[in-house]
Amino acid sequence: MRSSEAVDEARRMMVICNACRYCEGYCAVFPAMERRRAFTAGDVSYLANLCHDCRGCYYACQYAPPHEFAVNLPQTLSRVRAQSYGEYAWPKPLAGLFERNGMIVSLAASAGIALVLLLATRLQSPEILYGPHRGPGSFYAVIPEALMLSIGLATFGFAVLALAMGWRNFWRDTGGGPATQTRPLFRAAFDVLTLRNLGGSGHGCNNRDESFSQFRRYTHQALFYGFFLCFASTASAAFYEHILGIIPPFPVFSLPVVLGTIGGLGMLIGAAGLAWIKTRSDPAPAAKEYLGADYALLALLFLSAATGLLLLALRQTPAMGVLLALHLGVILSFFLVIPYSKFVHGLYRSAALLRNATERKTP
C-alpha cells in the first residue's frame, strides 16, 4: 500500500483511538488497533478493509467534528479502502478504469456484449431471434451453445484469476504469513456469513443518525445470499445439462429455476434496499467521492437479477431472444468488471477477517 493523504489521516486518527479506546466494543477494528502502537501503510489498509462501515464509532466519538481532533474514522477508512482496491487490483492498469467511471463502464460493457451476441444471431436470420421458441434447446436456438459457453467460461475464468491475484496482493501487503489454520478459517467464515461486526455484538448500523438499525445488515444479507443462490442455480443448471443430460430451459419447479428465482428476488430487494439507504444516509461519515462505485455495483447486480427474472417470465414470448442476449450481456460484463469493482470489498474484507481471526489466535 502506498502512503497517501488518507493513509496519513487514518494513522493520525488511530493514535487518538488508541489512546481513547471507548469504541473497543463496537467491532474487530479497535482491538486490532490496540495490538499495534505504530501503523505501517499495510496495517492501515488491513484495518480499513476490516471496517464494515457501520458508523457506530463516528456517532459515539467525543472527538468527531466539530471537535478540533476531527476524528471521522468511517469516512477516512472508506477512502483508504477505495484506494486499496486500486492498489491490489490485477492487472493494475485496468484498476483505475472502473474506479473513475464505474456506472458507464459496466453499462457500456453490458450493452456491448449484448450487441455482439445479437449480431451473432442476426447474422443467422431475424426469424431465429424473434421467432417463437419453446421447449428444450430454445435458448441455444437463439444463441449457439458454443458461443454462450466459451464467452461465459472465458469471462468467469478471468474474474477468478484476477480476484485470486488481488487476494494474494492484499495478503502480502498486510503482513503475509500462512492462512491455513482451520480455527481462524471457520471463525472468519462465521464473521462473513453473519456480519457479526456490524455495530458491535450485532446492534446494526447507524445509517441516518445516532439510532441503530438492522436495515443495512438485512438488505446486505438478502443481496449476499441471493447472489450465492443464483450462483448455485447456475451450477445446478450445468449439472442438469452436462451430467443429467436435461436441456434448458428447465421447468419452473426445477432446482435451477427455483434457486435462481429466490436468489434473484433476494438480489433485487437487497440491491434496491442498499441503494435506498445510501441515498438516505448521513453524508458526514461517508466518503462521497466513492459512492459512484457503490451505486455502479448495485446497479449491475440489480440488472443481473432483473434481466434474469424477466427472461424467466417472458421466455415463451418473442421477446425471449433479445432478453436472453441482454441477460447474458449483463452477466458476462459483470464477470469482466468484478475484479475492478466495489465487488472486491467482499474479497478483501473476508481476507481482513481471516487475518484478524489468525491474529487473535496468536497474540
Place this chain on the structure above:
Amino acid sequence: MNAEYDVLVAGGGNAALCAALTAREAGASVLIVEHAPRDCRGGNSRHTRNLRVMHEKPTATLVDAYSEAEYWSDLLGVTQGRTDERLARLTIRSTAELLPWIESRGVRFQPSLSGTLSLARTNAFFLGGGKALLNAYYITAERMGVDVLYDSEVKNLCLENGAVREAEIVSGGATRKLRPKTVVAASGGFQANIEWLREYWGEAADNFIVRGTPYAKGLLLKNLLDQGVAPVGDPTQCHCVAVDARAPKFDGGIVTRLDCIPFSIVVDRDGNRFYDEGQEFWPKRYAIWGRLVARQQGQVSYSITDSKAEQLFMPSVFPAVRGETIGELATQLGLDPSALEITVQNYNRAVRPGAFNPKVLDDCKTEGIDPPKTHWARTIDTPPFIGYPLRPGITFTYLGVKVDENAAVLMQNGQPVSNLFAAGEIMAGNILGQGYLAGLGMAIGTVFGRIAGREAAKVAQQ
C-alpha cells in the same frame, strides 16, 4: 415549545436526561435547555465511560460482587468523611437497580474491557462511551415527546417565597421568560469558567486545561447561590490531574491523560524534581499530580524517562518528545540542558538496585536524595530518552447546591425550594466532597436525575 412546561430541565448531560426521561414517563411535559449546540451536547457526560454500581452477584457486564459496605468504604476513603452519609447510602443502594433501567432506555453496556484500568468488578462500561449513552437517551427522550432546546441557557431562576416563579432563558441571542411548574437544575459545575477559577487560583487558573466541556460555566449555580441557596463543597477545590501540556484548552477528554509518572522523574521548569513520583500505584495517586503541577512556576512540569519505560504505560495521543542524550531531550522540551543533566545524574546515582515490578510496590528506590523516589526507581540511561510536558487538567469542581433525599434544593435556612430540584455535578458535592472515585459521578447523576425527575413530575401534577 410552549411557555408552561411541567418540568424545565436546565442542562443536557446524563443527570438532565435521566430527570427528563423519568418526568416524561410520569406524564409530565418536559423541556430540556442545553447550553451546547447539538453536536457538543451532553456536558462532561460525553467524556465519561462507566458507572459504578453496587451488586450482590455477577451480572452480564460485571464480575463478582460489590457490596454496599465496600462501596461505602471506598467512598469514605476518597472523601475522608466529606460526604453526607444519608445521601451517599441512598445513592449506593439505588445503583443496584440502575442497569436494567438504563438498558431499557436504549443504552448498551459492553461485556468487559482491556486497557490499564481494572474496574470490571465495580464499574459497568457503556458500549461506545458516554456520548453513545447520551445519544441513546436523547433518541428515547425525543421519541417520547421531550422538547430539547440547544444552544440555550437558563440564566436566571427567579426565586420568590420558597419557589421558582420564573425562568429566564437565553436562546438564539434572545431572552425568553418561561413559567415552568418545576425546574430541575442539572447544569454542572463551573470548571470551564476560568474567570471564576481565578478567584481561588489567581493567574495560575489561566494555565489550567479544562478536560471536559467548555459549557460548564456554572452560571446557574452562581445564580442560585446568590439567591440564598445553601452551598455544599469547598469552592476552592477541584479535581485536577496532570495531563499532556499539548492538550487542547477544552474538551481534550481521556486521550490527554498520561500514565507515565511512576516510571519517570518529574521536573519543574528549572529542571528540578519536586515530589516522590513512585509514592503509590498510579490510579491511587494520579489525582494529586494536577495540584502538584499547578503549584509549579508557570503551571508546567516535565516527565522524563527512557526507552526502558516506554511500553509500560498507555500510548498518549501526543508523541513523546525524544532525544538521543538528556541534553538533546532538554533542548527539545525547552529546558536548560545542563540543569536537566545534573538532575538526572543525581537521581541515577541515588537509585539503589532492586527487582523492578510495575505490578507491585517494588523495592526499586532511591537513597540520599530529596525528594526520594520510593518505588519503580530505575536509572534513566537507555536512549532514546523521552519526555512529556505536563499541565494541570481540571475535571470538575466540588462546589454545589445542597439537596435533600428528594433532590430538592435547600435554602440556607434549611427549607427546600418547593419546585426546584438538582441532579448531577451541580449537587455531587453533597456526596463527593473531596477526591475522586471512577464512575461515581455518573452514578450520582443517574440516581439523582431519576429522583429529581420523579419529584418534579409529582410536584408539577399536584
